[in-house]
Amino acid sequence: MRHPSLHHVPLACLLGLAAAGLHGACAPDSGIDGSMSPAEGAGPGGDLDSGGDPEPDAGLLGDAPAEVPLDPDAACGLVTEEAVIVPLNLYIMMDKSSSMTGDQWESAKAGLTAFVNGARFAGVRVALRFFPRDADAAPACDQFAYMTPLVPFGPLPDNAPAIIETIEAESPDGLSTPIYPALGGAILMGSEVAKNHPGQASAVLLVTDGQPQGPADRCGAVDPEDPAAIAALARAGADGVNGLPPVRTFVIGLPGVDQRIAHQIAAAGGTDAAVLVGATNTAAEFQNALAKVTGQALPCELEIPSQVAGGQVSFRDVNVLFALDGAPQEVLPQSPGCDGPGWRYDDPDRPTALTLCPATCEAARSASAARIQILLGCETVIR
Structure with a gap:
């Protein structure tokens, strides 16, 4: 059975970052001390637009293929869900x-x-x-x-x-x-x-x-x-x-x-x-x-899917489906060393996010549109 089609959305709707608080020194007389809590506006988030249903194909990853090819329609896939991003x-x-x-x-x-x-x-x-x-x-x-x-x-x-x-x-x-x-x-x-x-x-x-x-x-x-x-x-x-x-x-x-x-x-x-x-x-x-x-x-981190964070799906059974500028979707391999296109967990021992490797992040930021889904249930393709 074919998985739901990737949604075609702007890069802004796909990539997110969990901002971490860091301590730093304040410039002289800067006024930057966080002592005031101003009123701020808020608004509803945007919806994602439905896109096509492309077949997997080569090209996005160039001449650096993953070790194990994975068909996004593979029977092992339990569910394909949209990546959850941070605004x-x-x-x-x-x-x-x-x-x-x-x-x-x-x-x-x-x-x-x-x-x-x-x-x-x-x-x-x-x-x-x-x-x-x-x-x-x-x-x-x-x-x-x-x-x-x-x-x-x-x-x-x-x-x-x-x-x-x-x-x-x-x-x-x-x-x-x-x-x-x-x-x-x-x-x-x-x-x-x-x-x-x-x-x-x-x-x-x-x-x-x-x-x-x-x-x-x-x-x-x-x-x-x-x-x-x-x-x-x-x-x-x-x-x-x-x-x-x-x-x-x-x-x-x-x-x-x-x-x-x-x-x-x-x-x-x-x-x-x-x-x-x-x-x-x-x-x-x-x-x-x-x-x-x-x-x-735009940052380049994605939230861990709830099924994985909750233990229903293993961290070893997660794959990222990725495409740029209307190209066919491909499986983006996990690359723990980020020595090329791919993704990795932010912390191999206690993951809290999926991070796009620098080469993939830069390509995504330069694209006019990107598509991403997370496939759960199939053994992770590792470069």
């Missing part, structure tokens, strides 16, 4: 300083609108806020004033109308570019979300076209315009602070950005380098940059 929470902190006026702002609006309306990242939970914030009673350097997003976290595409409505109502009128408190607040919020939703991954995306300016000569003992101080915030978030889960910082640099500073912040935030947008077709390039960052932010 990604992405907090977009977007520059609205006066340098963003004109075509720059219109291009940013168009790119963001196209991104949130797209189907590729359905299920990713996105929140949005702008900086500098409008005048209020909070001190200019207050990171906590940037914690709560203007558009609360909610899954795409459900949250797209609220995001589009908010950016349409906004205009670039800020007289400074206070990256220091804005980034600090976003990291605080990302850590708080991950803390309140164990197992969910959180990341911050800083979008700017300039360099740090303001909001004051000093924020406590820190020069808020010092790139090293801002990088220290990003590093503290990536390392985890006060026992909170780590939050990586991604950076998209729009035309005019100080590229050296943008790369410095991204590297400190655990994301290697900023994604730079050119001036030729800013809207399309910004949309592509948003997609690239979100793809990189």
Whole structure:
């Protein structure tokens, strides 16, 4: 009997990460101490779309076949179930300083609108806020004033109308570019979300076209315009602070950005380098940059199926069915050493998750769509 067909869904609906809390030192006067619990929005998860029923075939794993071929229709298979994933929470902190006026702002609006309306990242939970914030009673350097997003976290595409409505109502009128408190607040919020939703991954995306300016000569003992101080915030978030889960910082640099500073912040935030947008077709390039960052932010771990965790099925009778970009499904072999495509258990003695090996993870993140199921009951194919 044929197993239920694989569902064809965006990569965002397939890959997940159990975020682990790590201790780290707080940057001087950073405000990242986890002492505030802000209100956050929530929304329903996205549904998976049904796909076709492809036959198994070769090709996905190239010339590195598994030791034992396995037909996904094998009689040993007790059940084939969809992989259970953990959501990604992405907090977009977007520059609205006066340098963003004109075509720059219109291009940013168009790119963001196209991104949130797209189907590729359905299920990713996105929140949005702008900086500098409008005048209020909070001190200019207050990171906590940037914690709560203007558009609360909610899954795409459900949250797209609220995001589009908010950016349409906004205009670039800020007289400074206070990256220091804005980034600090976003990291605080990302850590708080991950803390309140164990197992969910959180990341911050800083979008700017300039360099740090303001909001004051000093924020406590820190020069808020010092790139090293801002990088220290990003590093503290990536390392985890006060026992909170780590939050990586991604950076998209729009035309005019100080590229050296943008790369410095991204590297400190655990994301290697900023994604730079050119001036030729800013809207399309910004949309592509948003997609690239979100793809990189997606983690590559899957939850242990309940039948396995509950002891009804042995850990030695688990197989992963995997396909990219509409290709036929294949059995992805277990590769304990991850010396090529495959998957492994996070802990061989006490598994809590199935982890895609780096080569497979990178291929999945680069794909426009991925499909995955877990086949239970057949002896695990091991590379």
